[in-house]
Amino acid sequence: MKKLQRDAIDRLAPYVPGKPVAEVQREYGIADIIKMASNENPLGASPKAVSAVKKAAEQVYFYPEGSCFELRKALAEHLQMPADNLIFGNGSDELLLLISQVFLNPGDEVLQGEPKLTFVEYKAVTTIADAVPVIIDMKDFGYDLKAMAEKISEKTKVVFIANPNNPTGTLLTKEQLEDFLGKLSEETVVVLDEAYYEYVGRADYPESIEYVKQGRNIIVLRTFSKIYGLAGLRLGYGIAKKELIELLEKARQPFNVNLLAQAAGIAALKDTKFVEESKQVNNEGKRWLGDALEAMGIPFVPSEANFILFDVKTEAKTLTEALMKEGVIVRCIGTGTTIRVTIGTMQQNRRFITALKKVLKNK
C-alpha cells in the first residue's frame, strides 16, 4: 500500500462525524434519540423545499443542469449579485477542496486556526494539495489575528477563516477582519467561510459581499446545510469576483450539484418564513441553554451560530458517551474537556440539560 499511495495521505486522518442515530439506537438499545451533534436545523427542512424535491424526483433520470442555471438566477437575485460571481458545490466542503486544487501548489503556505478549534477540513484540503498548513493557536476560543498576521510570508497563498467559527461560535467583527485583510498581499486568496451567516444578528458582523464587490481576492462560502435544513442534499456556494470564479469553474466537476439539491435550493430561498422561524427558535434556544449552563456553573463560549461549546472541566469523551446512553448525541470536540451541542427545539434543549445534569451527577 505504501508504494501505491501519495505521501500526503499519511498526513490525513478520516473525518469523524457525529454518531448516526441508528448506531446509537442499536448500541444502547434506546429508541428515542436526539441528535444535537452536527449543527443541523432542528426544525427539519423547509416544507417548500421538501415538496420541490418530491416533484423533482420524477426527473432524476436526467443529468442535473451543470451550471445550476435556475438556482444561480434565484441566488443572484437573493444576494443582489451578478450570476457570474457565484459557484455551487456539493456542499461547501466540495468548494474547500476545489479551492485547494485550484490555488495551491506543493509548498504553498495556508494560514488557519488549530484544527481542534476550527473547521477541521481546512487542514485536510491543505494537506491533500501537498501545501503547508500554518497553524495559529486560537486565543480565548477565537482567531488570534495578530498572531496570524505575524505568520504571513511570501509563501502565504490561502487563508481559511470561519466566521462565525466552528466549533467555538466566535465572531470576527468588521473592524478586526478589515485590519487583518489590509495586511495581506494581492497574491493571497482569503476564504471567508460563512456556513452560519444567516444566524448572526450582530451589527458589527462584516458584510463580506462588499469585499467581493471591491475586487479583492476573497471567496465567501455559504451553505444550504444549516439554516435552510438541507444538509442531506449537499448544497453550498461561493461568492467571488469573476476572475476567481472562472478559475474554479475550470476544475469543477461538470455535474457536481445534483438535480434534487438544485430544486430544493430554489424553493428554500423563497421560504423566508422558514428561515425567520429557524432563526427565532435558535435565538430562544441559545438564550435558554446559556442560562441553564450558567446556572449549572458550566463555562461556555458565547456563540453567534447554532451551537454552543461548553467546558465540562473533565474528560469530555466519557461524558459524551454517557450522554449518548441517555439518548442525546453531542460532539466531543475542542480542548479535550469541551463539548459542542447544537441548539435544538426547546423540548430537545430541555432533554439535553436534564441528561447533562444526570451524567454530571453520576460522574
Ligand SMILES: Cc1ncc(COP(=O)(O)O)c(C=O)c1O
Ligand atoms: C465552518 C464550516 N464550514 C463548512 C461546513 C460544511 O458545510 P457543507 O454541509 O455545506 O459542506 C461546515 C459544516 O459543518 C462548517 O461548520
